[in-house]
Amino acid sequence: MGTDSGQIDTVMQETRLFPPSAEFAAQSRIGSLAAYQKLYDQAKSNPVAFWEELARKELHWFKPFERGLVWEEPLAQWFVGGQTNACYNCVDVHLASEKRNKAAFIWEGEPGDTRTLTYQQLHREVCKFANVLKGLGVKQGDRVSIYMPMVPELAIAMLACARVGAIHSVVFGGFSAEAVADRNNDAQAILQITADGGYRRGKNLPLKETVDAALAKSPSVKNCIVLRRTGSTVTMQEGRDHWWHELMDRASADCPAEPVDSENSLFILYTSGSTGKPKGIRHTTAGYTLFAKKTFEWVFDYRDDDLFWCTADCGWVTGHSYIVYGPLAAGATVLMYEGAPNWPAEDRFWDIVEKYRVTVLYTAPTAIRAFIKWGDHHVDKHDLSSLRLLGSVGEGINPEAWMWYHRKIGGGRCPIVDTWWQTETGGIMMSPLPGAIATKPGSCTKPLPGVIPEILDDDGKPVPANHGGCLVMSHPWPGMLRGIWGDDKRYQEQYWSKFPHRYLAGDNARIDDDGYYWIMGRIDDVINVSGHRLSTIEVESALVSHPCVAEAAAVGRPDELKGQAVSVFVTLKSGTADDSLREELRKHVRKEIGALAQPDDIRFTGALPKTRSGKIMRRLLRDIAAGKESVGDTTTLEDYTVLAKLRSDEE
Numbered sequence: 001m002g003t004d005s006g007q008i009d010t011v012m013q014e015t016r017l018f019p020p021s022a023e024f025a026a027q028s029r030i031g032s033l034a035a036y037q038k039l040y041d042q043a044k045s046n047p048v049a050f051w052e053e054l055a056r057k058e059l060h061w062f063k064p065f066e067r068g069l070v071w072e073e074p075l076a077q078w079f080v081g082g083q084t085n086a087c088y089n090c091v092d093v094h095l096a097s098e099k100r101n102k103a104a105f106i107w108e109g110e111p112g113d114t115r116t117l118t119y120q121q122l123h124r125e126v127c128k129f130a131n132v133l134k135g136l137g138v139k140q141g142d143r144v145s146i147y148m149p150m151v152p153e154l155a156i157a158m159l160a161c162a163r164v165g166a167i168h169s170v171v172f173g174g175f176s177a178e179a180v181a182d183r184n185n186d187a188q189a190i191l192q193i194t195a196d197g198g199y200r201r202g203k204n205l206p207l208k209e210t211v212d213a214a215l216a217k218s219p220s221v222k223n224c225i226v227l228r229r230t231g232s233t234v235t236m237q238e239g240r241d242h243w244w245h246e247l248m249d250r251a252s253a254d255c256p257a258e259p260v261d262s263e264n265s266l267f268i269l270y271t272s273g274s275t276g277k278p279k280g281i282r283h284t285t286a287g288y289t290l291f292a293k294k295t296f297e298w299v300f301d302y303r304d305d306d307l308f309w310c311t312a313d314c315g316w317v318t319g320h321s322y323i324v325y326g327p328l329a330a331g332a333t334v335l336m337y338e339g340a341p342n343w344p345a346e347d348r349f350w351d352i353v354e355k356y357r358v359t360v361l362y363t364a365p366t367a368i369r370a371f372i373k374w375g376d377h378h379v380d381k382h383d384l385s386s387l388r389l390l391g392s393v394g395e396g397i398n399p400e401a402w403m404w405y406h407r408k409i410g411g412g413r414c415p416i417v418d419t420w421w422q423t424e425t426g427g428i429m430m431s432p433l434p435g436a437i438a439t440k441p442g443s444c445t446k447p448l449p450g451v452i453p454e455i456l457d458d459d460g461k462p463v464p465a466n467h468g469g470c471l472v473m474s475h476p477w478p479g480m481l482r483g484i485w486g487d488d489k490r491y492q493e494q495y496w497s498k499f500p501h502r503y504l505a506g507d508n509a510r511i512d513d514d515g516y517y518w519i520m521g522r523i524d525d526v527i528n529v530s531g532h533r534l535s536t537i538e539v540e541s542a543l544v545s546h547p548c549v550a551e552a553a554a555v556g557r558p559d560e561l562k563g564q565a566v567s568v569f570v571t572l573k574s575g576t577a578d579d580s581l582r583e584e585l586r587k588h589v590r591k592e593i594g595a596l597a598q599p600d601d602i603r604f605t606g607a608l609p610k611t612r613s614g615k616i617m618r619r620l621l622r623d624i625a626a627g628k629e630s631v632g633d634t635t636t637l638e639d640y641t642v643l644a645k646l647r648s649d650e651e
């Protein structure tokens with residue numbers, strides 16, 4: 001306990017347990033705890049052999065690999081000597097089977113337009129676009145920057161890059177010109193792919209305009225391909241800019257996939273470091289594709305007749321792994337939606353679920369909390385009986401939000417897979433296997449087969465049950481990052497220097513008496529009250545369990561007596577923001593998790609500052625709580641006005 005060891009005190013008491021129904025278990029791929037345990041133990045006893053066997057079986061090889069793993073810490077190489085192609089594994093492999101005519105993508109645009117692409121049709125589009133890339137001189141190893149709305153062409157562009165062995169860097173369509181230029185320059189991209197615009201909450205996002213400003217500062221980019229999506233007027237720069245449809249009209253549909261080495265880079269994806277410049281996380285071909293495919297099949301208990309909807313944007317790793325590479329490698333049908341969840345009304349998601357009869361829904365806690373705030377009547381209007389499984393990713397899910405998701409969206413019958421992973425891990429690392437592992441609200445339960453986590457104190461010793469510590473991985477896995485683009489030193493320092501031979505995830509976690517993992521938040525966010533280290537998520541979950549609270553963020557602020565005091569920011573779904581509610585919330589937290597975690601300051605706010613992918617930015621709130629100006633990077637902040645509003649509330 002206390003500050004020295006690096007351990008975190010847990011105050012959360014969550015004892016509800018939800019075993020899979022006998023019916024669900026009977027139909028699932030891994031249908032019992034014993035079956036999971038057997039697979040897990042087998043993988044743990046020899047992880048390399050485990051992954052080698054899967055790689056042989058699950059991927060198409062132009063040339064078989066010779067060695068499963070070459071581990072020169074911190075650089076892993078998987079399936080060395082082999083040649084494969086990620087696009088071939090996602091598209092071509094299905095053409096010889098009955099999947100040829102199955103929908104790969106069912107897409108809905110925000111205005112309500114729809115398109116379906118079978119695997120055969122996807123193949124044709126990808127081949128043509130791969131020829132377009134070649135025609136513009138794109139070769140294996142070149143970097144291609146993609147800044148597009150959520151339309152099928154975004155996936156086509158990613159797959160076409162993979163087909164020719166080029167490396168894509170997808171930049172989320174909400175980022176600024178500055179952010180696009182920074183990423184283009186860091187990656188030294190030679191080609192930009194964009195659209196004239198995209199739809200978001202009924203408005204036209206002027207993507208091409210942003211790209212024009214970005215390209216003025218991205219000298220390495222020689223060509224720009226522009227998809228016509230909204231029909232809005234754009235300026236096309238002679239010699240540099242080309243219309244997608246014009247290039248495609250002239251392109252041949254014959255373009256065999258390029259065999260590439262297993263360790264050929266597949267993509268770079270930039271994630272924001274908490275301070276400083278964004279990191280280009282590098283993933284490679286064979287290991288990543290295998291990991292995305294198998295984790296997709298295991299966690300979402302994939303069945304051929306599923307309609308899988310991951311609501312993430314392809315600008316995030318969730319979109320890479322669970323809209324494109326994982327589901328397509330498995331031959332699944334993916335639903336892709338372009339726009340906002342509250343356009344034209346707050347029931348858009350439920351309308352889509354009902355209309356297409358979605359079976360598996362994978363979304364984020366930030367969305368779930370918004371749905372709760374918007375009210376049950378939006379959900380009640382729709383028939384959600386097609387759903388059989390629900391997923392959550394991106395942040396910890398507060399137990400009360402979990403319960404709402406379970407009851408209201410899942411009708412009490414759908415298991416929830418709370419999936420813990422990171423851009424760096426390439427795919428899901430910890431999650432219930434829904435037919436095998438009973439769930440507990442707020443816990444990501446157990447590691448997947450072939451994933452070997454530990455929780456360590458600051459001395460590198462495993463912490464006892466129910467003590468929080470640093471979450472690490474003790475063995476390389478195929479989906480792991482292969483480094484930070486152009487910055488080996490930062491890679492080594494950030495992930496491999498705190499503990500010898502261990503990958504540092506940067507999160508705190510604990511294991512309970514049943515061997516279940518509970519993520520407690522980022523290491524940097526721990527609140528230290530009188531030597532007791534508290535987890536942000538536990539304090540927040542206690543607040544969210546009050547009926548008036550929609551969202552909460554807990555941070556530490558300096559306090560002369562206690563070291564740090566607990567300062568919380570709360571958004572309400574009902575009730576009045578006044579002192580009596582403040583007092584009630586204080587009492588509520590005290591009752592739920594004890595006096596130690598009782599907030600010292602409670603601020604009510606209309607919204608919390610979040611990243612564009614929906615994570616609460618506690619770092620900024622810490623500065624506000626301490627009455628300081630923020631010094632760190634704020635370029636990933638979704639809405640600057642939220643921060644300004646919070647500051648002005650201070651004055």
Ligand code: PRX
Pocket residue numbers: 271317318392393394395396397418419420421422423424444505506507519521522613
């Ligand atoms: O802190 C954890 C949190 O999100 C971080 C990874 O963020 P990113 O690289 O953007 O990837 C998000 C999509 C995989 C983690 O270090 N996180 C993600 N999933 C969970 C989570 N925290 C708690 N529970 C989760 N299920």
